[in-house]
Amino acid sequence: MTENPGYVVDDASIAEVARQAGLYGPLAAAVRALADATIRTEVDDDEIRAVQAEVESLAARLRQRQIPGSYGVRFGEGGKGRTWGNAVVGLRNPVAPPLTVEQDPSANGDVWSDFHLGAAYEGPPTFVHGGVVSLILDQLLGESAGAGGRPGMTGTLTITYRRPTPLGALRAEAHIDRVDGIKTWAKGHIVGPDGVTAEAEGVFILPRWAREQTPPPSFE
Amino acid sequence: MTENPGYVVDDASIAEVARQAGLYGPLAAAVRALADATIRTEVDDDEIRAVQAEVESLAARLRQRQIPGSYGVRFGEGGKGRTWGNAVVGLRNPVAPPLTVEQDPSANGDVWSDFHLGAAYEGPPTFVHGGVVSLILDQLLGESAGAGGRPGMTGTLTITYRRPTPLGALRAEAHIDRVDGIKTWAKGHIVGPDGVTAEAEGVFILPRWAREQTPPPSFE
Incomplete structure (x- = not known):
């Protein structure tokens, strides 16, 4: 590969x-x-x-x-x-x-995005699909790892749903929690009009086939 | 609500x-x-x-x-x-x-789907986005809970990525692992041409506002 x-x-x-x-x-x-x-x-x-x-x-x-x-x-x-x-x-x-992901210029892995989800992202009626919540958080956590200079593919991802996420204007944020060798742990959440709706933790790993690749991969 | x-x-x-x-x-x-x-x-x-x-x-x-x-x-x-x-x-x-999800007629929560993902579902080049993997597994696990007569919204979802999932023909499967009160634990995975690419476990909960609703909700 x-x-x-x-x-x-x-x-x-x-x-x-x-x-x-x-x-x-x-x-x-x-x-x-x-x-x-x-x-x-x-x-x-x-x-x-x-x-x-x-x-x-x-x-x-x-x-x-x-x-x-x-x-x-x-x-x-x-x-x-x-x-x-x-x-x-x-x-x-x-x-x-599509999301536009912003990052802290100090490149310590802090990223965020303000976005809008309409009818195409529905799961339970009037709410964002729980899997779309995980899709967006996977991207944000991965971008956090990348923004911190530690790009990788998702190893594990855990989402904790606090309340339903309403369709409409939302914000997602992520940061690097800790690093160890080729692994980077990132955390993040989605915020709706009534506060945090879901939290995520993931570990991102730069796989061997990617480490051997030229040019170096981007997983943004 | x-x-x-x-x-x-x-x-x-x-x-x-x-x-x-x-x-x-x-x-x-x-x-x-x-x-x-x-x-x-x-x-x-x-x-x-x-x-x-x-x-x-x-x-x-x-x-x-x-x-x-x-x-x-x-x-x-x-x-x-x-x-x-x-x-x-x-x-x-x-x-x-879209996925068409099949279920075991014995209604014990066994569900599966054969589907195809093209260019619109890409993350790492030529591979399915890790978040799309979680999106599909969230749906399958939720359908498993529903097929077992225990519909609910996702409480937590954990995805373990075993290898990159290639774009193309794929299969997803899920089943109910255990139940306790209003909570249902479901497990599942995605299978690509080289075997299982990702595994998932989730807990699905019928929330109070949904339990009080008429007609009873469907989260399919």
Whole structure:
């Protein structure tokens, strides 16, 4: 597994990356909004069928030329990785909310994100799916490890649910709790309008196949 | 919280539910495919912008009439709940893969699902996002509790990652491990082409506000 086809070095310049972000970000945002409308629409059956046919036609147009597998991580000028297909933070991924994760410039692993979850992330009625809570906390804890200079893949993840997380405006925070060799323990939580809804602890490990890889992996 | 606007009794007949499934299922599938194409497309910039404008137009058409919030759970004839907005199994939700969860007819809580995860569920390059692994296992463990006649919301969830989960064809399985009062412990795992990739244990609790609710909640 020393050659992962998902690692692509394209040496895109900073200007080129900005251009791509300005092109693909709005497309993904439009598809996200279409997904929300798909869940909630009550228009007539004929209109549903007509929209479906047009959606299929648009997908065929986008597929006229496409990358063979998943997006992976693409490394531009200066070695900075773009994880634009990521299920939580991916700029190009309509399944991702997407979260923008901020980090303390002192790089000690403190990270946070303010975000909004709508109808597409529902579990119990009007609440965020418990598994979406874990999805977001896994990402935040992993970004914390990465922000502290200790990137890795999740070894274990434990979520404690304190109360239901309502759909809407939310915040997630994470920090590094302790480190030992190739393992990093991170903790975090999600905060809703009534306080903390769920807490998480995870251990992140840089696996052997990743340690041997060039360029060094990013798991953001 | 005794009145949750996400619980809707619409008394839809079995035939009407089948009609809706045949209408909304294909629309959601088309939007899912469009999301995949959005991540992977390499067509020209002008074509991207043209498709984006058309996607926005289609969303506006669907929004001409829509439910005010999330889909919630809608109870049809015989009290059967439709959780079609659910982030993992929702028939109408383009963010959901969606999984179809099978259960042992003896109703002892054994459940399983065979499914496929594509580019939209990526974390580390070519692998399923660790948080998506937890999202799916949370759903499977919760369905196991429900299949055993003990529905509930997640109290705690612990995931142990054994190896990276490759994107592609996967299987998830779960069962009830033990029960005590309003708590149900469920265990499960995800299996990839090389064996078990992640294991999960969770406790599911029927909360007070749900125990007091009529009709009884479904957390599928």
